[in-house]
Amino acid sequence: MKLTATSPFGEEFSGTIDAVVIDTIEGRRVILPEHGDFVGIFDLTEITVIQSDDARVVWAAFGYVHVFNGDVVVIAQMVDADAEAVQGFHDRITAGRSSSSSRFAVAIDA
Template sequence: MKLKIVSPMGQFFEGDVEGFVIDTKEGQQTVLEEHIDCLSFFDHSEIIILDNEGSDPIFVALGYLHLVQNEANIMAQFASTDAKQAERIFERLSKRKQGEQGII
């Protein structure tokens, strides 16, 4: 299956993968070949790519997964291989979003 991860900083990852694991608002999803088409949202997630190469995990913050016809597109406000940096970005963006909604 094709997987693409994009953030406002540009394309972070693109390639053919056997599958991947992502935490969405609905729970953890394992996406494999021929997965049903779906749209899922996430706050903060580690993406584990399932392949024989042992890829490093990718960390994303605030976005969605759009899966159509065996092509997965992950759009995120932030993507990195640095877990702590992704978590800081998520917290900062969440606080900004809450402030805009008058929640703070």
């Protein structure tokens, strides 16, 4: 099966894999060959890519995983092997969300 993980910053991973493990808002998914079609969304996730006897970890923030016809596509705002960079990106975006949400709530209450 093929996995492609990409963001506006570019493609982080593309290749043939044996399995992938990804956390979605509905829980952890282990995607193996012949997995049924599936769409899941995530805020921040660790993606474990398994190839032969090796595992590689990449991180992604704000995106979705789509399994279709045996191929897996991850599209996110950021995908990178650097966990700290993706976590920092996630934190900056969520901090902006909470401050803009509170401004909106104040405007409604006024």
